[in-house]
Amino acid sequence: MRSNTRIATILTVVAIAMFGFGYALVPLYDLICDITGLNGKTGRVDAASVQAAEVDQSRWITVEFTGHTTSGLPWVFRPLQKKMRVHPGETAVANYYVRNNTDETITGQAVPSVVPGRAAPYFKKIECFCFSQQTLAPREAKEMPVRFVVDAKISQRVDTITLSYAFFNTDKASAKKYGGDPMAVNHDGHHVHAHQAAPDG
Amino acid sequence: MATAAAHHEEHPGGLTRWLFTTNHKDIGTLYLWFAFIMFFVGGAMAMVIRAELFQPGMQMVEPHFFNQMTTVHALVMIFGGVMPAFVGLANWQIPMMIGAPDMALPRMNNWSFWLLPPAATLLIMSLFMPGGGPAAGWTIYPPLSTQGGMGMDFAILTIHMLGFSSILGSMNIIATILNMRAPGMTLMKMPLFVWTWLITAFLLLAAIPVLAGAVTMLLTDRHFGTSFFDAAGGGDPVMFQHVFWFFGHPEVYILVLPAFGVFSQIIPTFARKPLFGYSSMVFATATIAFLSFIVWAHHMYTVGMPMAGELFFMYSTMLIAVPTGVKVFNWIATMWRGSMTFETPMLYAIAGVFLFTIGGLSGLMLAITPADFQYHDTYFVVAHFHYVIFAGSVLALMGAAYFWLPKWTGHMYNERLGKLHFWLTTISFNVTFFPQHFLGLAGMPRRIPDYALQFTEFNQISSIGAFVLGLSQLLFLYIVVQTIKGGKQATDRVWEGAEGLEWTVPSPAPYHTFATAPQVK
Ligand code: HEM
Numbered sequence: 001m002r003s004n005t006r007i008a009t010i011l012t013v014v015a016i017a018m019f020g021f022g023y024a025l026v027p028l029y030d031l032i033c034d035i036t037g038l039n040g041k042t043g044r045v046d047a048a049s050v051q052a053a054e055v056d057q058s059r060w061i062t063v064e065f066t067g068h069t070t071s072g073l074p075w076v077f078r079p080l081q082k083k084m085r086v087h088p089g090e091t092a093v094a095n096y097y098v099r100n101n102t103d104e105t106i107t108g109q110a111v112p113s114v115v116p117g118r119a120a121p122y123f124k125k126i127e128c129f130c131f132s133q134q135t136l137a138p139r140e141a142k143e144m145p146v147r148f149v150v151d152a153k154i155s156q157r158v159d160t161i162t163l164s165y166a167f168f169n170t171d172k173a174s175a176k177k178y179g180g181d182p183m184a185v186n187h188d189g190h191h192v193h194a195h196q197a198a199p200d201g
Numbered sequence: 202m203a204t205a206a207a208h209h210e211e212h213p214g215g216l217t218r219w220l221f222t223t224n225h226k227d228i229g230t231l232y233l234w235f236a237f238i239m240f241f242v243g244g245a246m247a248m249v250i251r252a253e254l255f256q257p258g259m260q261m262v263e264p265h266f267f268n269q270m271t272t273v274h275a276l277v278m279i280f281g282g283v284m285p286a287f288v289g290l291a292n293w294q295i296p297m298m299i300g301a302p303d304m305a306l307p308r309m310n311n312w313s314f315w316l317l318p319p320a321a322t323l324l325i326m327s328l329f330m331p332g333g334g335p336a337a338g339w340t341i342y343p344p345l346s347t348q349g350g351m352g353m354d355f356a357i358l359t360i361h362m363l364g365f366s367s368i369l370g371s372m373n374i375i376a377t378i379l380n381m382r383a384p385g386m387t388l389m390k391m392p393l394f395v396w397t398w399l400i401t402a403f404l405l406l407a408a409i410p411v412l413a414g415a416v417t418m419l420l421t422d423r424h425f426g427t428s429f430f431d432a433a434g435g436g437d438p439v440m441f442q443h444v445f446w447f448f449g450h451p452e453v454y455i456l457v458l459p460a461f462g463v464f465s466q467i468i469p470t471f472a473r474k475p476l477f478g479y480s481s482m483v484f485a486t487a488t489i490a491f492l493s494f495i496v497w498a499h500h501m502y503t504v505g506m507p508m509a510g511e512l513f514f515m516y517s518t519m520l521i522a523v524p525t526g527v528k529v530f531n532w533i534a535t536m537w538r539g540s541m542t543f544e545t546p547m548l549y550a551i552a553g554v555f556l557f558t559i560g561g562l563s564g565l566m567l568a569i570t571p572a573d574f575q576y577h578d579t580y581f582v583v584a585h586f587h588y589v590i591f592a593g594s595v596l597a598l599m600g601a602a603y604f605w606l607p608k609w610t611g612h613m614y615n616e617r618l619g620k621l622h623f624w625l626t627t628i629s630f631n632v633t634f635f636p637q638h639f640l641g642l643a644g645m646p647r648r649i650p651d652y653a654l655q656f657t658e659f660n661q662i663s664s665i666g667a668f669v670l671g672l673s674q675l676l677f678l679y680i681v682v683q684t685i686k687g688g689k690q691a692t693d694r695v696w697e698g699a700e701g702l703e704w705t706v707p708s709p710a711p712y713h714t715f716a717t718a719p720q721v722k
């Protein structure tokens with residue numbers, strides 16, 4: 001029955017291809033999200049193109065700021081202003097405060113998110129501490145700016161935008177050490193819910 | 202091709218017969234018993250869930266254990282119960298229905314079965330690991346599933362093994378159907394059960410590897426420092442949902458298409474009329490299979506998709522109701538003016554079609570995006586998928602068992618007990634799950650071990666129904682064992698209205714059938 005083995009071979013190739021396709025879905029979705037600005041992925045622009053944009057003086061948009069560290073990152077992290085009002089098209093700067101509470105050098109990465117989702121493509125960051133990893137020396141504290149502009153083409157129905165950051169420890173071993181151990185089990189056999197390194201604001 | 206007599210000599214007895222068998226009937230039997238056992242294991246977990254939900258507050262189990270029960274119940278029922286049961290039916294019936302001596306790849310067939318028991322053992326073992334079994338729901342969404350103890354790794358490995366078994370099984374089924382049909386058995390003459398399985402096998406082949414990929418990514422996120430879904434490293438937890446449901450929605454049709462095949466065999470037999478609209482049935486099945494790949498995000502309406510996405514998935518989902526409606530129409534038209542009798546298999550088929558349709562209608566309600574924002578993750582969804590999976594797939598499986606048991610065992614089952622089992626099952630099924638619609642509409646969330654006081658009465662009704670439903674299945678076990686042991690001798694044709702090659706062989710079907718291919722006109 002030669003042709004049985006042939007069919008089996010073809011079908012094996014199909015199965016392996018679909019396995020690969022499962023992996024390919026990850027960059028594919030990302031690509032689509034990047035192009036369309038879905039999924040709260042915020043746009044990034046350079047300063048020159050912003051200067052050219054017009055400012056809509058007739059509208060106000062409230063931008064709210066929040067942020068927290070995830071378990072495993074023993075830093076204090078908070079916005080220095082709760083909210084600000086901006087005109088669409090106008091460049092503004094907000095500041096976040098961060099402090100390393102330990103005697104070790106730690107590197108973190110902030111992941112931004114914007115709600116409502118439909119505002120995300122219009123919220124453009126020119127400069128952001130989330131563009132790169134942040135390394136803090138023991139006990140170091142600093143202020144970090146976000147320079148952004150809300151695109152004037154944003155829907156009339158949006159009057160408030162919330163920008164939030166989740167700050168992660170980039171080193172899994174270090175995260176584990178500071179309570180972010182996902183596999184931790186206590187004596188009752190229950191999963192340990194590690195405490196977050198007290199964010200405020 | 203060797204003669205049947207020569208084959209009989211390589212038919213060892215005892216355990217080795219079952220371990221090394223490459224006979225499609227033996228393997229079919231193994232699959233069916235395995236599924237039956239899993240059905241009881243998963244059922245026991247459902248009893249724990251319903252016992253806890255009998256009253257508000259925490260009575261029986263810890264919340265963490267409750268979550269393990271909802272998770273493992275679903276995994277056991279889907280991957281251990283319904284899927285292997287249908288593969289078992291496929292093994293027994295497809296060769297006999299198309300006039301083939303066996304499956305195309307018998308050795309692989311053995312292997313795909315014997316992957317199942319170790320996989321199931323692994324899954325059950327996970328419950329005893331430190332930290333317990335997987336508790337993130339059967340959909341194992343991160344970040345919950347990138348955390349959690351070893352139990353989650355066990356579950357991932359189980360999914361790998363069960364998936365591998367399904368892929369091997371579906372390759373075998375495709376090769377058998379494409380290559381081994383008797384002369385004259387053209388594709389458009391195949392019984393509908395064979396057609397639905399052919400299409401299901403392609404769905405499996407396309408969907409299961411994607412699930413395998415998704416759980417592999419989870420595994421490497423957990424242990425090998427990748428960040429597919431781990432936000433800390435720039436991954437995206439919502440991505441998992443997209444990949445998962447790209448598998449998950451076709452999966453629900455994997456569970457139900459063979460059931461449609463079963464309905465399409467049973468209903469014409471007891472209506473004593475050929476199936477109405479055969480080619481439209483084939484077409485509708487293929488259309489459903491195709492559409493099932495473009496509707497996945499109806500499980501994710503609330504993750505924050507843009508309007509265009511919500512609308513696309515809403516309309517594509519509602520589109521599936523059209524081919525599904527064609528099928529329901531055809532079954533009803535088959536019964537129309539038929540000379541119907543209502544033996545147990547027919548009762549199961551009619552109830553299956555009717556109750557499945559209720560599930561389809563609640564599906565349509567869920568498909569409406571703005572409505573789903575309220576229904577999502579409530580008991581309404583639980584009611585929906587039990588109406589489609591229990592009433593669609595499991596009732597079809599029970600009907601199929603009564604339909605073909607005489608052919609498999611050579612004995613008629615006890616019709617009175619069969620009917621009793623039918624009424625107990627369908628009534629208690631409705632008592633269990635119908636109230637869950639109202640609980641969901643009133644806002645009771647799923648997968649939570651406690652609830653607000655106003656939900657008490659409906660939960661108690663549901664729990665009582667569930668206990669009766671669970672106990673009634675012991676009667677099913679009794680009937681099956683009784684039929685295997687003895688009973689009225691079945692004729693070859695078994696049912697007056699039966700049509701098809703499987704009814705031309707003796708009852709019980711001999712170990713080897715169609716060693717020489719029949720000629721199909
Ligand atoms: C007319 C056909 C159907 C439609 C329109 C439909 C629609 C939906 C929608 C929109 C949801 C998501 C609800 C939510 O989570 O908020 C859902 C959930 C579900 N459906 Fe269906 N469905 C249909 C048929 C089926 C069939 C045939 C099956 C299985 C045999 C099925 C199994 C499920 C399952 C298992 C879930 C829940 C998954 C989970 O979250 O655990 N559905 N359905």
Ligand SMILES: [Cu+2]
Pocket residue numbers: 449450453496497499500
């Ligand atoms: Cu779906």
